[in-house]
Amino acid sequence: MNRYVSVDIGGTAIKYGVIREDGEILRKNVMNTEAQKGGPAILSKVQKIVEECCVKEEICGICISTAGVVDVKTGTVTHSAPLIPDYAGTEYKKTLEHRFQIPCEVENDVNCAGLAEYYSGASSGSRVALMLTVGTGIGGSIVIDGEIFRGISGSACEVGYMNLPGGEFQSLGAASALIKKVAAWKKEPKELWNGYRIFEAAKGGDQLCRRAVEEMTDVLGLGIANICYVLNPEVVVLGGGIMAQKTYLKEGIEQAVAKYLIPQIACRTRLAFAKHGNDAGMLGAFYHFKHCRAQNESV
Numbered sequence: 001m002n003r004y005v006s007v008d009i010g011g012t013a014i015k016y017g018v019i020r021e022d023g024e025i026l027r028k029n030v031m032n033t034e035a036q037k038g039g040p041a042i043l044s045k046v047q048k049i050v051e052e053c054c055v056k057e058e059i060c061g062i063c064i065s066t067a068g069v070v071d072v073k074t075g076t077v078t079h080s081a082p083l084i085p086d087y088a089g090t091e092y093k094k095t096l097e098h099r100f101q102i103p104c105e106v107e108n109d110v111n112c113a114g115l116a117e118y119y120s121g122a123s124s125g126s127r128v129a130l131m132l133t134v135g136t137g138i139g140g141s142i143v144i145d146g147e148i149f150r151g152i153s154g155s156a157c158e159v160g161y162m163n164l165p166g167g168e169f170q171s172l173g174a175a176s177a178l179i180k181k182v183a184a185w186k187k188e189p190k191e192l193w194n195g196y197r198i199f200e201a202a203k204g205g206d207q208l209c210r211r212a213v214e215e216m217t218d219v220l221g222l223g224i225a226n227i228c229y230v231l232n233p234e235v236v237v238l239g240g241g242i243m244a245q246k247t248y249l250k251e252g253i254e255q256a257v258a259k260y261l262i263p264q265i266a267c268r269t270r271l272a273f274a275k276h277g278n279d280a281g282m283l284g285a286f287y288h289f290k291h292c293r294a295q296n297e298s299v
Contacts, residue, residue, distance in 0.1 A: 004289065005053040006063040007046055008281030010109060011035050011083045011136070014042070015278060016049050018057065019286045023120060025279060039077070039087035043095060050100055061293070062104035063285035064092050065112035069155050072292075075106035078154070105289040109133075110157075111148045112284025113239055113274065114141035119287045121275035122237045130233040131274075132159065133240040134220070138170040142231060146291075159227060164219065173219035175242040182212050199245045217249060221256020228261060228269055239274030246273045 001021040008015040010033060017028030033042060046064070053059055068080035068087055075093020096104040107115075114123075114131035123129035123143065133139045140159035142149040150156050160170035171177055175195045182198050183190040185208050202209040224236055236257075243249065250273070258266050276283055 002060045003057055004061040004063055004286055005050050005059050006282040006285045006289075007049055007065070008109060008112070008285060009033065009042060009046070009064070009066040010281070011067055011081075014045060014049070015282055016053075017282055018053055018059070019063070019282065023283065023286065025282065028279070028282065033084075035084045038085040039080075039090045042084065042087070043090055043092070046092070047096065047099060050096060050102075054100060054102075059100075059102060061289050062096050062100065062102055063282070063289040064096075064104065064106040065109045065281035065285035065288075066092070066106065067109050070106055070108045070111075071154060072105070072107055072150075072288075075104060077106075103289075103293070105285075105292045107148075107285060107288040108141070109281050109284075110139035111141040112288060113276075113280040114143045114148065114237070114284065115287045115291075116276045116280040116284035117237045117239070117274055118143045118146060120283070121280075122272040123235045126234040128231065128233045130157075130224075130227060130231055130236045132224070132236065132238055134174060134238065134242050135240040136174060136176045138174050138223070139240075140227070142233075159223065162223060162226065164222060164226075169219070169223045173216055173223055175240070178212055178216050178242075181215070182209055185212070195242050195245075199248055203248065213248070214252060217252035218256045218259075220253055221258075222260050224253075224257050224271075225260030228257075228265055232265060233269065235270045235272050237272050237274050239277075239280060243273055244277075 004019050006019050013030050014033050015030045018026045068077040071078050077087055077090040080087035092106045093104045110133050117123045129143045131141045138160040140157035142157050162169040179193050183193050198209050202213050254271055
């Protein structure tokens, strides 16, 4: 079977591996992104990853998932948050295809997560699926009949910037907001807190942590409801590191969504949690690559 190298580039870590034609991840690894070194340094790391994989076995495609806004036709990062300096303008497709003479396709990381869940995860079989990743910020993607809906400028579903009472969706409902709130309430440095500690404290009866989590789930419910009024998706898939707390969060988010949605829509909207975890970016990049290749062959 054909084999592909897939690389998922985030602000903190670069996850990469080799994926077989049938979607099985044969091997995988992870390294620090070192985002502060900027786009050129990250591009250099990706080239070394691909080179390493090509030395070990025959690779027939390069699949890239990355943070930032991506022009999927040119495989170029067109916009990036300040976390990665000099990242906008990074030409993955052009650079990697020229060096390795292997086809390459590039897609945004949240879109890749949405594709992974659509093809082999929590939204499999759906017609309209909304994917939300809740971490340091909040990202979103829309998959309609297997296609990413991109909007006119390729930046559809940038839901983290959606305005809610009190601020942006991600400034109120992301994990970073939860940590900031708990630290402020306890008058302690943010560095002493993380999502895991907050949830463990909440489970143990810490009232401040419980209140903070409840406020976060209410914000998530409001944001999800607002998006559902526009998209009317079959399923809303929740991913990102904080959603590892599925057992603790599920009921609260479901209740909040039901509170803000009219029953006619709420009863037809399924809430699900992502299946693929840390592999979502790699798998989604692989599915995106395969989809692009199929489209090219049909032309």
